[in-house]
Amino acid sequence: MRQQSMHFAARVGDRLADVKLQANLKKAKGKFVDMRAAAVREFDADAAACAAAAGRDDAVTFAALRDAGAAIRSKVIDDLDLWLEIFEAKAKASGATVLWARNGEEVCAHTIEIARRHGISKAIKSKSMLSEEADLNAALSAAGVQPVETDLGEYILQIAGNEPPSHIIAPVIHKTLDEVADLFAREHGKPRKTDIPALTREAREALRAHFLSAGMGISGGNFLIAETGGVALVTNEGNGRMVTTLPNVHVVITGIEKILPTLEDLATLLRLLPRSATGQTISNYVSLLTGTKGAADPDGPEHLYFILVDNGRSSLLEDDFRAMLRCIRCGACMNHCPVYQTIGGHAYGWVYPGPMGSVLTPLFTGIERALDLPQASTLCNQCGSVCPVKIPLPQLLRTLRERQVTRQLRPRSERFGLKVWAWLAQRPALYARAASYFARYLGWLAGGEDRIRVFALAPQWTAGRDLPAPQGKTFRERWAAERGR
Amino acid sequence: MRVALFVTCLVDLMRPSIGFATARLLEEAGCELVVPETQTCCGQPAYSSGNRAAARQLAKKVIGEFAGFDYVVAPSGSCAEHIRNAYPLLLADEADWLPRAQELAARTFELTDFLVNVLHVDKVPGRFAGSVTYHDSCSGLRGLGIREQPRALLAQVPGLELREMAGAEECCGFGGAFSVKFGELSAAIAARKCGNLRASGADAVVGGDLGCLLNIEGRLRREGDLKTRVLHVAEVLAGVDGDGEAPHAGGAN
Missing domain, CATH: 3.40.50.10420 (NagB/RpiA/CoA transferase-like)
Structure with missing residues (x-):
């Protein structure tokens, strides 16, 4: 393909x-998600009833079945x-x-x-x-x-x-x-x-x-x-x-x-x-x-x-991605993925879509050939929590992001932004001052309104939503002022 | 009991009222509250973007400045989850640091989890005239098992009616840097969440993580919904919001 x-x-x-x-x-989301949930509920109810009938309190729940x-x-x-x-x-x-x-x-x-x-x-x-x-x-x-x-x-x-x-x-x-x-x-x-x-x-x-x-x-x-x-x-x-x-x-x-x-x-x-x-x-x-x-x-x-x-x-037998080989191709991860639910499978661009596809595609075809896929996840772990063989999909996606960083495959602007932010976050006094200025800058952008409609520093945020304005001074400024030192 | 407040970088910058609400809740419950001055960020943005080195540096910084307290409490499931679950992983191969990471992880709590399971709070100062629906944030829910705690506390707020929305446990589409890397996609996921919370008919949506709340509020306002209030659970429980007044159900004043 x-x-x-x-x-x-x-x-x-x-x-x-x-x-x-x-x-x-x-329509598909409702069907798959609701039907799986109903099946799990039924399984657990049956398991509880069986255990009770046998006078035991060790019902084999669906969670235990996933462990097995x-x-x-x-x-x-x-x-x-x-x-x-x-x-x-x-x-x-x-x-x-x-x-x-x-x-x-x-x-x-x-x-x-x-x-x-x-x-x-x-x-x-x-x-x-x-x-x-x-x-x-x-x-x-x-x-x-x-x-x-x-x-x-x-x-x-x-x-x-x-x-x-x-x-x-x-x-x-x-x-x-x-x-x-x-x-x-x-x-x-x-x-x-x-x-x-x-x-x-x-x-x-x-x-x-x-x-x-x-x-x-x-x-x-x-x-x-x-x-x-x-x-x-x-x-x-x-x-x-x-x-x-x-x-x-x-x-x-x-x-x-x-x-x-x-x-x-x-x-x-x-x-x-x-x-x-x-x-x-x-x-x-x-x-x-x-x-x-x-x-x-x-x-x-x-x-x-x-x-x-x-x-x-x-090649997945190396430790970091070995868990992915457990996959039994049930599709539960994509059915429960907010990203898949929003755009469907074709956007992923190869054989396997959804979270499992976002892990497999870069690993099977080359990390540099699918740079967006490991990033295209909120890491919400709706996938990992329904996976029948408990593959830690968000963790694998994060590890792929680490590989991208190690191989310098992230855009220069992102690398620079993260570097500056991490440098500042290590320097509390400087960070506090920067946060204070930034809060004021955002307030100025809001122009007296309770929100910012166009945010040039992160235009993608305001493409589909507003950015609520900050309240004013930072917490630590106000805390220092109100509670003293 | 000496409790350190991990206020979170987002609350510090955008919505200090959440920090004050958290402080009020903890102090009224009898904690001696300390706000370590040098705190910045837990490092989760670095971890999630694949920058392991920076994530480790910030983890060590937090471990250092939050040593010696009985507990560390954050008004965020996301940051608390990062400290509890990721720090021990990040520092697993550093023999000097791993025990300290584990020790911090063991005494770090998300606010509602702390109020319910450590302090056993059965009375909160807030009042709220109206209905709210609760949005479960992903890290807190799936990473720390926070589901019943905020609901149990909201049930103690006089006048508050909880109306569950469909898909309360589904992601709102925030995802940190995801929200600016894939803005349109993120907003489309947020739109689904907004549809669900509006269908609940609640006057306000309440959650435990500011990132999600900024995302949801931003989308609601862009859709022209100026009425539905978006509040942090700490604000509702403490009876403090951005205006320094008790949170109310009605729309713009």
């Missing part, structure tokens, strides 16, 4: 002015190489082929090579953010393999001219029903309709032929299970099952960090993921796919490939 993260600040204005987008974001999820993911990341070797051995034993990809180009090369080996000209895909990282669809098309997205949201984006997704689990959240109705009427050549089930039916009819004619299915993977060598898929649409069982070849493309030691661990993470993502107790489909089609199996792929992708992940 072509990266445009450098243009974040410039794109904010367009997003704020986009009336349709703003309406969609408002974080612990499992940390354990895996601490010995990632070990778990990957176990997974590889188990997967091979079950008949699968395990391939490794250092970067997006290698993902594309492996996939094209598999397609060539099996003489495939069409691949059906279920949702995979990694294929966005690798820009796989473009590479497949160029190699003569037609990629067909079958997740409804991704399908809409594909027929809309290969638009990028704006959310990791709700890719088309930026579009209105009317936009989709127009798009379907135009692309399917059928009468325009706005009834959602009817639109869905129309998409299913269009996709059915692709499902039946494709030689290869490409899916992502929510979790790789080391003890079985299989993959777990968590979806709300039946397309995932079709993609992974109908064609003769199934290719799973996923990040090396997506591993879990055991099915028991999967059970814990499955209690966290849907509740955090959509507020569901469980998703409509949970598929555990292990090995190739056996002699007694009625269906399933005869060839199963895992492409396990690094693409920057192993």
